[in-house]
Amino acid sequence: MSGMFFLISALAVGGGLAAVLLKNTVHCALALTLAFAGLALLFLQLDAQYAGFAQMLVYIGAVAILVVFAILLTRGSETPKDGVYSRNWFAGLVIAAAVFAMLGWAVLQSTSVLPHETAEPVVTVQQIGIALMGRYVLPLEIVALLLTAATIGAVIVAMHEKEGAK
Amino acid sequence: MLGEGILKGLAETAKNFAGSFVSEERLTTVQYPEERIAPFEAARVFPFLVFDQENRDGGGPEWEAGLRCVACQICEKECPPKCIYIEKSKDKKLDYLGKGQYYPARFDIDISVCMSCQICVEVCPFEAIKMDTEFELSTTDRFGALLLDRSQLAKSNEHYHKIHPTDATAVDARLADEKAKVDAKAKAAADAAAAKAAATQPTNEGGD
């Protein structure tokens, strides 16, 4: 629990808070990107290089851009007329507190069960590669199938739009 | 095959690049103002007044004496943007044919207005105004430095020969022809007068 950890988590939490509290939707998307960056830095601080860089590449490089495009191409970029805060904020606060309590209890339970002197496992990219191609090849192929289905679906949806308007 | 065109294009640009250091054809830049291209013969920028070098009527500077312009004011009337202003003189001066002609006391062209259409040159019956090729005439004075008066506009026939040789020789030939015709007429009249005088003279001598 070093100072660096607090700094990075302040960045991540601050980004997340800004993502829900800001009025302009595109600002919210950019703050979300900041939160993603904070997460990536946390991964890197724990020496999980592959997870950190993959997080940056996938989340910041693709998901954030997707979110931003979605905001731009729909009418989300205009600020809503009734304000951004809903009227039932008290119910929201109660539910959020309940979820936080549950997650916090689960995390604290698990850390109290773990032995104190576990050495951090050093997982290199090569080991991840070998594991993916050896032990976890079935999930890998299923994910690939899922991605192919998604790509084909996207192409079909885009194509149908053109033909439907004819 | 795909990509052939790109490779051919790359070869062409490489040839351009290498050639620009060695051959004139591949580097066509003229570095103005250190180098200048000579203007073509038919180039025209702003008008100028032609003066003949031989001093015809004595008195005054050479350009004023030999100015061909007779202040007929045709160019002033024909000029589309009306950039010429002429004031006729009160006295007359002899021209190249020996006739007395008016001359312009004042001949102003505003070259900030002139559009180089050459109409003044085309309508002048006296070959007095021609187009110059000088274009580096910018001044720093905003008010009036681009209004050229007749001393700035008068340039010699020699200058005209330099910038438009073919035209100048044709003009000179035409003027010389007219002078020759007038001279021939004068000579014929003089001969006729002399013949008449010679015809009447022997009777005078006979009556002695």
Added chain:
Amino acid sequence: MAETMDQIFVLLKHWIVGLLPVTVQPIASVLLSVVAIVGFFPALFALTVLLERKGLGRMQNRIGPNRVGPFGLLQPIADGIKSLTKEDIVPLSADATVHFLAPVVLVVAVFLGFAVLPMGRNMVLVDMDASLLFYFSIGASTELSVFMAGWSSRNKYSLLGAMRAVAQMISYEVPLLMSSVAVVMMTGSLSLVKIVEAQNHYTWGLPHWYIFTPWGFAGFVMFAVAATAETNRSPFDLPEGESELVAGYFTEYSGFKFALFFLGEYLAMFSISGLGATLFLGGWSAPFSFMTWVPSWIWFFSKLMLSIIVFIWLRGTLPRMRQDQLMNFAWKFVLPLTLLNLFVAGLWRFLGNGWERWVVCSAILIVAYAAMGKVGMRREHFGPRSYHYAE
């Protein structure tokens, strides 16, 4: 002697760090390298801008700038003074924070990419296990900055330019990654230092650079195409097409911010040329075994400058590609070829060490290229137009 010249920057750094107290030594060492990178590459940028203008001029039958200083060598200084003293105009309706942050994000992301390039023997700022992955994830942040620039200007044309630029960069990110994956596959490591070391062997005086193998050559060509598109260089510079969108996503920037964008673009070009040199051209290794006495950093920077010269050459030669032609090219031509390249690289490994693998791999790649070229070159037959009206 050759050894000292080769390691001269490393020795210099060690000497300077040795002069400082022990507690600050780690930070000082890193800071010194960072300062060297941040100082050197912008200087190279100034030189490249001049080289580009004069090179393009010569290719177009004219002289480039030659008024400021002998042969125009002081032109970058004049340009720099101009950019710094120009008034910084921010449109009234523009989003001020995002407008300010966009060039900052771009320049920071691009500088971060230089941290993993091995510029000479033992001359890499950070030696990570997954440095190639780091490079690509940083490259992904560049797209975000482009979008921020276009959106914050509140200008239809800037936004259009930004969308086009982001779409182009995303589309070409995939072939870029795939062609690098072939290299990673053959080396067995994501670390750039190890990739260079794997290419640093010589047989009969010739190096083992990956470009001298069939899959490496194809991979290099596709990497070069994708790199040109990633950095928005001609012929893929529609987003900043000067004749179409004024300046695309950086229309509303003036003065120093524009200079930062310009700097960011050229630094991205250096960075990706450096990566290409590392992955395919052997990084800092010499071309022939008898030339290893020349310092390694000279070889790296020569390869970098060679790539820059090819970029400038391409810019002077090719017309701009239209957006849909660009995208079609990426998805329908370059991507299938990169996937085939991966397969061929695998085949290369498993076909043993003789001459058969050269013939088989080259044959597969050439046939695939010619076939796809034929298919792509078919003229589209345009029928009568049909119009879609908004309901």
